[in-house]
Amino acid sequence: MKKLIAILSLALLPLTGFSSGGGGVHLESADIDLTDEAALQRGAKYFVNYCQGCHSMKYFRYENMQDFGLTKGQIEQNLIFGDHKVGELMTTGMSALDAEAWFATAVPDLTLTARLKHGGADWIYTYLKSFYVDESRPFGVNNVVFPNVGMPHVLMELQGVQEATIETDEHGNNHVTGLKLVKPGRMSAEEYDGVARDLATFMAHVAEPMKLERQRLGIWVMLFLLVFFVVSILLKKEFWKDVH
Numbered sequence: 418m419k420k421l422i423a424i425l426s427l428a429l430l431p432l433t434g435f436s437s438g439g440g441g442v443h444l445e446s447a448d449i450d451l452t453d454e455a456a457l458q459r460g461a462k463y464f465v466n467y468c469q470g471c472h473s474m475k476y477f478r479y480e481n482m483q484d485f486g487l488t489k490g491q492i493e494q495n496l497i498f499g500d501h502k503v504g505e506l507m508t509t510g511m512s513a514l515d516a517e518a519w520f521a522t523a524v525p526d527l528t529l530t531a532r533l534k535h536g537g538a539d540w541i542y543t544y545l546k547s548f549y550v551d552e553s554r555p556f557g558v559n560n561v562v563f564p565n566v567g568m569p570h571v572l573m574e575l576q577g578v579q580e581a582t583i584e585t586d587e588h589g590n591n592h593v594t595g596l597k598l599v600k601p602g603r604m605s606a607e608e609y610d611g612v613a614r615d616l617a618t619f620m621a622h623v624a625e626p627m628k629l630e631r632q633r634l635g636i637w638v639m640l641f642l643l644v645f646f647v648v649s650i651l652l653k654k655e656f657w658k659d660v661h
C-alpha cells in the first residue's frame with residue numbers, strides 16, 4: 418500500500434509544478450478561448466504590427482490564418498507587410514546579425530513559445546503585463562516573469578508606464594511585490610488586458626494548431642467507446658444467457 422502511494426504521488430508530482438510558473442512567480446490566468454475567431458484575428462493583427470519586426474514564427478504560414486476565419490485576400494491585404502507571399506512562412510525582416518548587435522542576444526522564434534514556456538498562454542499574458550521601469554537595464558525596463566529581459570516594452574504606448582515595489586529579503590535578493598501604473602498609455606487597463614489576452618490566444622493557437630481538432634476528435638472517440646461498451650455488454654448477455 419505504501420509503495421502504491423509513493424508511486425502515485427511520484428506520478429502526480431509534475432502536476433504540482435503547474436500552479437506556479439516561471440520560477441515561483443505568480444502567473445495571471447489569461448483565460449483564453451481557442452475557439453474565439455475574433456480574438457485570434459486580433460492577436461494576429463497585433464503580432465504582425467508590434468512583434469514581427471523582431472520575432473519570426475518561422476514554422477507558421479500566413480495562409481494558415483484561414484483556420485480562424487480569414488480569407489487569403491484579407492490576409493494578404495491586412496496582415497502581410499513587405500514582399501511576403503500568403504503561402505510563405507512568417508519570418509522576420511531582422512537578420513540574426515542585427516539582432517545580435519542590437520540586443521546582445523538572439524531574438525527567439527515565437528512559433529512554439531506557448532508550448533515551451535511553463536504556464537503557456539498564462540505566462541505570455543503575464544509577461545506582456547509585467548514590464549516595469551528599471552533604469553539599470555539597456556532598454557530602461559525589466560520584467561517580473563522574465564528578470565533582466567533583453568526586450569524593450571514594445572507595447573508601452575498602449576499600456577503606459579509601470580513602476581515596481583521591490584522588497585529585499587534576508588539573503589539580499591530583490592523581489593517585485595507589486596506593480597503600479599504611474600503614467601497611463603493610450604488604453605485603459607481592461608483594453609490592454611484584452612491585447613495581452615489576444616496575443617496569448619494567437620500564440621497558443623500557432624504553437625498547437627491541431628489542438629481544437631484533437632479535442633473534437635477526442636469527443637467522437639469517447640462516444641464511440643461508450644457505444645461499443647454498451648454493445649459488448651449486450652453481446653455478452655446474449656452469449657451467456659444459456660450457460661448456467
Ligand code: HEC
Binds near residue numbers: 468471472524541569
Ligand atoms: C525590438 C525588438 C522586439 C520586438 C518588437 C518584440 N520583441 Fe519579444 N523579444 C525581443 C528580444 C531581444 C527577446 C529576447 C530577450 C532575452 O532573451 O533577454 C524577446 C523575447 C520575447 C519573449 C520570450 C521568448 C522566450 O523564448 O524566452 C516573448 C514571449 C516575446 N519576446 C514576445 C513578444 C511579443 C508578443 C511581441 C509583440 C507584442 C514582441 N515580443 C516584440 C525583442 C523584441
